[in-house]
Amino acid sequence: MRELRGNQALCEALAQEMANDPRVFVIGEDVAAHGGVYRVTENLLEQFGPDRVIDSPICESALVGAGVGAALVGMRPVVEIQFTDLITIAMDQIVNSAAKARYVHDGAMHVPMVVRTLNLGKGSVYASQALEAWFTHVPGLKVVMPTDPHDAKGLLLSAIRDPDPVIFFESKALYAMRGPVPSESYTVPFDKANVCREGSDATVVSWGSTVPMAEEAADRLTAEGVSIEVIALRALVPFDRQTVVESVCKTGRLVVVHEAVRRGGFGAEVVASIADSDAFEHLRAPIMRVANPGVPVPHSAALHKFALPSVDDLVAAIRRTMSYD
Amino acid sequence: MLDQPAKSLTDCDRVEMCRLMVLSRCFTKQALTWHAEGRVPQGLHPSVGQEAVGVGACYGLRAGDWVLPSLRTSEAFWTRGVTIRQQLHAMCGTAESISGGKETSHHSGYPELGILAGTGIVGGSIPVATGVAMGLRMQGTDHVMVCFFGDGAANRGDFHEALNLAAVLKAPAIFVCENNLYAQTVPASVAMTITDIDDRAAGYGMVGQIVDGQDVEAVHDATQTAVARARCGEGPTLLECKTYRFMPHYPVFDEDRPQEERDRWLARDPIQILANRLQLSGLLDEAAIDQMAQAVRDELDSAIAQVEAAAMPDPEQVFTNIYAIKSERMTS
Numbered sequence: 001m002r003e004l005r006g007n008q009a010l011c012e013a014l015a016q017e018m019a020n021d022p023r024v025f026v027i028g029e030d031v032a033a034h035g036g037v038y039r040v041t042e043n044l045l046e047q048f049g050p051d052r053v054i055d056s057p058i059c060e061s062a063l064v065g066a067g068v069g070a071a072l073v074g075m076r077p078v079v080e081i082q083f084t085d086l087i088t089i090a091m092d093q094i095v096n097s098a099a100k101a102r103y104v105h106d107g108a109m110h111v112p113m114v115v116r117t118l119n120l121g122k123g124s125v126y127a128s129q130a131l132e133a134w135f136t137h138v139p140g141l142k143v144v145m146p147t148d149p150h151d152a153k154g155l156l157l158s159a160i161r162d163p164d165p166v167i168f169f170e171s172k173a174l175y176a177m178r179g180p181v182p183s184e185s186y187t188v189p190f191d192k193a194n195v196c197r198e199g200s201d202a203t204v205v206s207w208g209s210t211v212p213m214a215e216e217a218a219d220r221l222t223a224e225g226v227s228i229e230v231i232a233l234r235a236l237v238p239f240d241r242q243t244v245v246e247s248v249c250k251t252g253r254l255v256v257v258h259e260a261v262r263r264g265g266f267g268a269e270v271v272a273s274i275a276d277s278d279a280f281e282h283l284r285a286p287i288m289r290v291a292n293p294g295v296p297v298p299h300s301a302a303l304h305k306f307a308l309p310s311v312d313d314l315v316a317a318i319r320r321t322m323s324y325d
Numbered sequence: 326m327l328d329q330p331a332k333s334l335t336d337c338d339r340v341e342m343c344r345l346m347v348l349s350r351c352f353t354k355q356a357l358t359w360h361a362e363g364r365v366p367q368g369l370h371p372s373v374g375q376e377a378v379g380v381g382a383c384y385g386l387r388a389g390d391w392v393l394p395s396l397r398t399s400e401a402f403w404t405r406g407v408t409i410r411q412q413l414h415a416m417c418g419t420a421e422s423i424s425g426g427k428e429t430s431h432h433s434g435y436p437e438l439g440i441l442a443g444t445g446i447v448g449g450s451i452p453v454a455t456g457v458a459m460g461l462r463m464q465g466t467d468h469v470m471v472c473f474f475g476d477g478a479a480n481r482g483d484f485h486e487a488l489n490l491a492a493v494l495k496a497p498a499i500f501v502c503e504n505n506l507y508a509q510t511v512p513a514s515v516a517m518t519i520t521d522i523d524d525r526a527a528g529y530g531m532v533g534q535i536v537d538g539q540d541v542e543a544v545h546d547a548t549q550t551a552v553a554r555a556r557c558g559e560g561p562t563l564l565e566c567k568t569y570r571f572m573p574h575y576p577v578f579d580e581d582r583p584q585e586e587r588d589r590w591l592a593r594d595p596i597q598i599l600a601n602r603l604q605l606s607g608l609l610d611e612a613a614i615d616q617m618a619q620a621v622r623d624e625l626d627s628a629i630a631q632v633e634a635a636a637m638p639d640p641e642q643v644f645t646n647i648y649a650i651k652s653e654r655m656t657s
C-alpha cells in the first residue's frame with residue numbers, strides 16, 4: 001500500500017472531509033497561507049479558499065471559544081492549537097464552554113468540534129509538556145492520541161464526524177513516521193485499542209509517541225525470550241479497558257509507559273482499571289509505570305534523558321516485573 | 326504633572342547605544358551560524374533589524390527597574406549587562422548557564438540585572454508585567470517595569486486584560502510593542518483590521534504613542550518620557566515601535582514576504598541610521614564601527630571556546646528548584 005508520513009495522512013483526512021462536508025472548516029495560526037508550521041494543512045487554502053481555511057491572530061482562547069460557537073450553530077470546526085503548551089490558554093473554553101454545552105442544553109445543542117494540537121516532546125520547558133490527562137478528567141470531552149499515519153487519518157475523520165468535542169493530540173514523532181495509508185476516506189473507531197503485537201509474558205500499554213518505544217523494548221526482550229504484548233490506546237476517553245483487562249488476565253504483568261508526568265498521569269487510570277477488575281487476581285507482579293518523574297523538561301540536551309522516559313527505562317521496568325514469578 | 330525632562334543623551338551614550346546594537350547583531354548572526362553548523366544546540370529568534378527597540382528602551386533604566394523581554398528582545402539582555410559568554414552558556418545548556426541548563430537563553434532571567442524570564446507563551450508575560458509594576462508601587466518605590474512583546478501578542482486576551490488592569494491601577498509599567506508587522510508567517514494586516522496598535526491605548530484610557538522603532542534615539546526618548554511619568558505615579562504607557570525583522574522568524578521557517586516591503590525596511594537599518602548620525606557629528610567613522618564589530622567577534626571566539634569546554638549540568642539539576650524543598654515525595 002501507498003505510504004505517507006503522519007502529517008500528510010492528517011492533511012489528507014482534512015482535505016477529504018472538507019470536500020465531503022461543507023460544514024467543516026479549519027482555523028488556527030499559520031494554517032492557511034503557510035500551510036501549517038508542520039505542513040498538516042498544506043494546500044488546503046488553495047483547495048477550499050479563505051472562508052474555510054482561516055489564518056487567525058494569536059488568540060487561543062478565542063479560537064476555541066469561536067469553535068464552540070460555530071459548532072453550536074451547525075458548523076464542524078477543526079481548531080488548531082499550535083502546540084500543547086498553548087492549550088492552557090484555552091482551558092476555560094474547552095472545560096466550561098465546549099464540554100458542558102450538550103449537558104446544559106439537555107441534548108438540544110452539541111459541540112461537534114475538534115481541537116488538534118501537538119506534543120512537541122523534547123523541546124524546552126514551555127514546548128514539551130504532555131497534558132492529555134487533564135482533559136480525561138473533564139466529562140464531555142473525548143481525548144484521542146494517534147500513533148501511526150494509518151490511525152492518524154482514520155481517527156481524525158472519526159473525530160471530525162463525532163458529535164462531541166474531541167481533543168486530538170498529535171506528535172512530532174507521528175508527523176515524521178511513514179506508514180501505509182489507504183487513499184480513500186475511512187474511519188478508525190476511538191474505542192478499540194490497537195494490539196500492536198501479541199505476547200504472553202507481560203503487557204505494555206502506551207499511546208501516542210511512546211508506542212514505538214514500547215515496540216522497541218518488546219523487540220529487545222523478544223531476543224531474550226520474553227514475549228511482550230504491546231497495546232496502543234487510540235483514545236484515552238473512551239478508554240478501551242476491556243482489551244487491557246483481557247491482556248493482563250493472560251500475561252499477569254503490566255507496564256504502562258507515557259511521556260507525561262507520572263503523578264496524576266493517565267497511566268494511573270490504566271493501573272486502577274486493573275486494580276478494580278477481574279485481572280487483579282491474575283497479577284503475578286506489581287504493576288510498573290514508566291513516565292516523566294515529575295519535572296519540567298529542561299533545555300539542556302544533557303538533561304533530557306532524566307526527564308523523559310526512555311526505551312532503557314522501559315526495558316528495565318519490564319525486567320523487574322519479570323523477576324517476580 | 327511631570328516636571329523632570331527625560332534624561333538627554335550624551336555623545337558617549339549615543340556611541341554606546343551604537344555599540345550595543347552592533348554587539349546584538351554580530352552575536353545573533355554568529356550564534357545562528359554556529360547553530361546551523363551544529364555547534365550551538367539552541368536556535369534563536371533573530372532580532373536583526375529591530376535592535377533599536379530593546380537598546381533604546383532599556384538604555385538608561387536604573388538599578389531596581391525591571392524588564393521582561395519578548396522572545397526576540399536580545400537587546401534587553403545586552404543593554405542590562407548580560408555578557409556574550411553568559412548567553413552562549415545558556416544556549417548550550419552548560420552547567421554555567423544562568424538557569425543551570427534548565428532554560429534557553431531567550432527564556433532566561435537575570436534577576437541581579439533586573440531581567441525577568443519570559444515564558445514561551447506569546448503574550449503571557451504582559452499580565453506578569455502589570456503585577457510587577459503594581460508590586461513596585463505598593464512597596465513605595467519609584468521603580469518601573471518595561472515589558473516587551475510583539476504585534477502578535479497584542480491580539481491576545483492577556484494583552485487586553487493586563488493593559489486595562491495596569492491603567493486602572495496606575496501601575497508604573499511601560500508596554501513596548503515591537504510591531505514588526507508579522508507573527509511568524511501571518512501578517513499583522515491579516516490578524517487585525519487596524520494599522521496602529523497604539524489605537525488600543527485609548528480604549529484603556531492609557532497614554533499611547535507611535536515610535537519610529539528604527540531610530541534608537543527616538544525609542545529612548547519616548548521610553549524615558551513614559552518612565553518619568555510612571556515614576557511619579559501617572560501610570561502606564563503603551564509605546565508602539567514600528568519595526569521589521571530582517572531575518573526569518575526562526576532559522577527553520579521559510580518565508581514569503583513581499584520584496585518591495587523588505588527593500589523598504591532594509592533601507593532603514595537601525596544601526597546605519599544611528600551610525601550615519603554619529604558620523605555626521607564626527608563622533609564615529611566607519612573604521613570605528615568595524616572595530617566595534619571586530620571586538621565582538623573576538624569576544625565571541627574566546628567565549629565559544631570556554632563554553633565548549635564547560636561541563637554539562639549534573640543530572641541533579643533536573644530535580645532542583647521545582648519546589649523550595651527538594652523531596653523524593655515531590656517527584657515520582
Ligand SMILES: Cc1ncc(C[n+]2csc(CCOP(=O)(O)OP(=O)(O)O)c2C)c(N)n1
Nearest residue numbers: 058397445446447475476477478507508509
Ligand atoms: C500563545 C502563543 N501562541 C502561539 C505561539 C507560537 N508562536 C511563537 S512566536 C509566534 C509569533 C509571535 O509574533 P509576535 O508577537 O508579533 O512577535 P515576533 O515573533 O514577531 O517578534 C507564535 C505564533 C506561542 N509561542 N504562544
Ligand SMILES: [Mg+2]
Nearest residue numbers: 475476507508
Ligand atoms: Mg511580530
